[in-house]
Amino acid sequence: MRLTCVVNGEPREIDGVWEGESLLYVLRERMQLPGSKNACEQGECGSCSVYLDDVLVCSCLVAAGQVEGRTVTTVEGLAPTEDELHPIQAAFVEAGAVQCGFCTPGLIVATHDLLARNPSPSDAEIREALAGNLCRCTGYEKILDAVRSAAEA
Amino acid sequence: MEFLQPPGWREALEARAAHPDALPIWGGTDVMVELNFARTRPAALLDLTHVPELSRWESEDGGVRIGAGVTYTRLIAELGDRLPGLAMASRTVGSPQIRNRGTIGGNLGSSSPAGDALPPLYAAGASVEVASVRGARRIPIDEFIVGPKRNVLGEDELIAGVFVPVRDDAAQQFAKVGTRNAMVIAVCSFAVDVSEGRVGTCIGSAGPTPIRAREAEAFAASAAPEDAAAREFGELVAAAASPIDDVRGTAAYRRHALSVLARRTITWAWETRCA
Numbered sequence: 087m088r089l090t091c092v093v094n095g096e097p098r099e100i101d102g103v104w105e106g107e108s109l110l111y112v113l114r115e116r117m118q119l120p121g122s123k124n125a126c127e128q129g130e131c132g133s134c135s136v137y138l139d140d141v142l143v144c145s146c147l148v149a150a151g152q153v154e155g156r157t158v159t160t161v162e163g164l165a166p167t168e169d170e171l172h173p174i175q176a177a178f179v180e181a182g183a184v185q186c187g188f189c190t191p192g193l194i195v196a197t198h199d200l201l202a203r204n205p206s207p208s209d210a211e212i213r214e215a216l217a218g219n220l221c222r223c224t225g226y227e228k229i230l231d232a233v234r235s236a237a238e239a
Numbered sequence: 240m241e242f243l244q245p246p247g248w249r250e251a252l253e254a255r256a257a258h259p260d261a262l263p264i265w266g267g268t269d270v271m272v273e274l275n276f277a278r279t280r281p282a283a284l285l286d287l288t289h290v291p292e293l294s295r296w297e298s299e300d301g302g303v304r305i306g307a308g309v310t311y312t313r314l315i316a317e318l319g320d321r322l323p324g325l326a327m328a329s330r331t332v333g334s335p336q337i338r339n340r341g342t343i344g345g346n347l348g349s350s351s352p353a354g355d356a357l358p359p360l361y362a363a364g365a366s367v368e369v370a371s372v373r374g375a376r377r378i379p380i381d382e383f384i385v386g387p388k389r390n391v392l393g394e395d396e397l398i399a400g401v402f403v404p405v406r407d408d409a410a411q412q413f414a415k416v417g418t419r420n421a422m423v424i425a426v427c428s429f430a431v432d433v434s435e436g437r438v439g440t441c442i443g444s445a446g447p448t449p450i451r452a453r454e455a456e457a458f459a460a461s462a463a464p465e466d467a468a469a470r471e472f473g474e475l476v477a478a479a480a481s482p483i484d485d486v487r488g489t490a491a492y493r494r495h496a497l498s499v500l501a502r503r504t505i506t507w508a509w510e511t512r513c514a
Contacts, residue, residue, distance in 0.1 A: 087242065105242035106274045106284060127275040129268055129337055130422055144336045147271040149264060151242040152286050196335070217421030218334020 091153045093117060094163030109148040110134045113160060121161040121191045132219030135192040135199075136160045142199040144218075161191035164198060174198055177236035178229075185223035193219045197233050206237055241283035248292040248370075251397060254285055256372045259394040261285040265293070265308050266340030268333070269349050285397075293344065293400070302404040304368070307344020307397075311356070314343065322403055324359035324411030324430050331355050331415045334422055344398045347383070350390040353444040357384070358430035359413055360401060361441035361449050368399040375399060384448045406434035410511035412504035415443070416488075416496045426488040429476065429500040433508040436460060440501070445493045446481035455479060455501065464509035473502035 089103040089112065100116050108127070113119045113136070123133035127146045134145040137159040145158075164172040171179065174197050184190050193216060200207055200215035207215065212233050213226075221229065243261060245251040255261065262281035264270045265288055273279040287293055293308030296318065303321055305314070311329040315338070319326035332338050332355045346354040347367055360380050367383040369376055369392055380401070384390050392398065413430045417423030428443035438459040440452045455475035462468035482493035 104240070106240050106280075108271060108275060128272040129333065132334065132336060135336055141339050142336055143340050146275060147267040147337075147340060149242075149267055149271060149274070149284060149286065151244065151284065152264070152267070152288055154244070199335070214421070215335055218336045 087151065089150055089154060091155065092157045093119070094159055103150045105149065105151040107150045108146045109136070109138070109150060109153050109158065110145040112150050112153070113145060113158070119160050119162055123188055123191055125188065129218075130220070131189070131192070132196060132216075133189055133192040135195040135219065137195065137199070142196060161195050164194065172198070173239050174201070174232075174236045177239060178232040181228050181232035181235055183228040183232035185221075189219060189221045189223075193221070193229060197236060200233070201237055207233070209234075240281065242286065243283055244286045244289055246289050248290050248399075251285070251287060251290050252370060252372045252395075255397050256395045258283045258285065263287055263348065263397060265342045265345055266310065266337075268337050268341040269345060287344075287397070296400075299402065302402055304400055304402045305343055306400045307347070308342050309344075309400075310340060310342050311338035314356075321405050322359070322363075322411070324362065324413050324432055325356060325403065327411070327413040328355045328359050328415070328428070328430065331413075331417075331420075331425075331428075337422075343401060347380075347398050347401065348390070348392070350384045350386075350388050350448075352387055352446055352448050353425045353428075354449070355415065355425060355428065355443070357449045358428055358441035358443040359411065359432070360403060361451055362411070362430040362432035362439035363403050363405075364439055365401050365403045367401050369393070369396045370399045371395040371397070377402060381448075381451060387447045406432075406437070408512065409434040410508040412507050414500040414504050416500065424487060427480070427482070427493045427496050427500070429497055429504055431501070431504045431508050433459070433505070433512060438505075440476065442476065442480050442497060444487075445497060450479060450481065452476045452479035452501075459505060464506075464513065466506075469502045469506045469509075472505050473498035473500075476501035 125133040129144045261283035293306045296305040314329040346356040366377040415428035416426045425444040432439035442450045477498035482490040
């Protein structure tokens with residue numbers, strides 16, 4: 087099928103998409119947007135988190151056909167320009183919340199969604215909002231620090 | 240693979256009649272896992288996300304009718320006041336990403352004994368509304384699900400929604416055991432729904448289907464709300480379960496945990512009603 091949608095503000099048209107493949111596959115393999123990571127492909131890890139029409143979703147669980155005519159925002163679409171970081175990304179760097187970095191894009195998008203809904207979350211609210219994003223390198227303390235600091239910024 | 244994307248309910252039912260082998264999909268939280276791991280290759284996907292009728296809920300005489308495409312996030316935000324037990328259960332589903340996409344209709348369609356939204360629906364005495372081009376029917380939920388991941392949905396039928404009775408002054412509770420607070424399939428779960436002269440219950444993830452604990456219900460409906468009665472209630476619930484040993488827990492652990500969950504939840508519900 088031909089898939090027509092808007093990704094990070096740009097209209098995109100991709101031919102040869104298999105209807106049953108995931109939005110994650112479309113982003114990574116057909117649109118050269120590898121920021122969304124492929125780890126579990128079953129919605130367990132959150133590494134592929136994106137916005138679908140402003141709703142935080144796991145892109146591995148969205149069928150390509152379901153994206154027709156819709157709007158997608160990935161981690162690549164958050165920063166204001168190519169040379170700048172989004173304040174949440176800057177907070178993650180500053181706090182040392184990145185170790186191997188594989189989970190980071192998903193955590194950035196999930197944090198972005200949290201702070202858009204709740205600009206001053208409590209620790210419990212941060213933990214609940216990020217419960218679907220797994221980091222296997224280390225603990226979550228630096229990540230929590232980064233979210234708190236982004237919320238204060 | 241065909242990809243069917245009906246714009247409305249009438250068209251969805253026609254597509255279903257014409258493609259009985261199509262796999263319905265809304266949030267994809269179960270269906271896409273099957274596709275990603277090549278466990279299933281349906282002849283067609285029937286995408287229901289464009290059917291506006293499915294995403295609505297409305298008050299009806301004696302309760303609330305919830306469209307099959309209402310997500311857990313919306314159940315929590317929009318129906319927490321009327322259906323607190325269902326909202327509590329919805330909060331335990333997956334993660335924000337999963338709750339934003341997963342729907343009550345999907346939980347019914349998957350018919351897993353571990354479906355988190357199912358125990359509060361059983362405890363309330365909900366009925367599942369299914370429809371085809373031939374017409375619609377409502378089926379009591381405990382007659383709709385007939386085995387692990389099996390239900391009585393006809394091959395030309397779709398799940399339209401679920402009707403949940405709302406009783407004045409009902410106190411509802413839900414509790415679930417898992418290895419963490421998020422992203423976990425229930426080891427076991429329990430819902431209780433207490434109103435004047437009626438106690439509804441349901442055991443999740445400890446049998447081939449969710450199970451109403453009928454003896455426990457009859458006992459609690461006439462028991463004085465005291466500690467000894469709560470313990471007796473817990474034992475009756477544990478006795479009604481039909482658990483197995485599996486990777487998530489042993490049958491013995493599930494039975495024990497259910498007696499604890501049942502004792503606690505009935506106590507909380509009694510406290511709410513006495514307050």
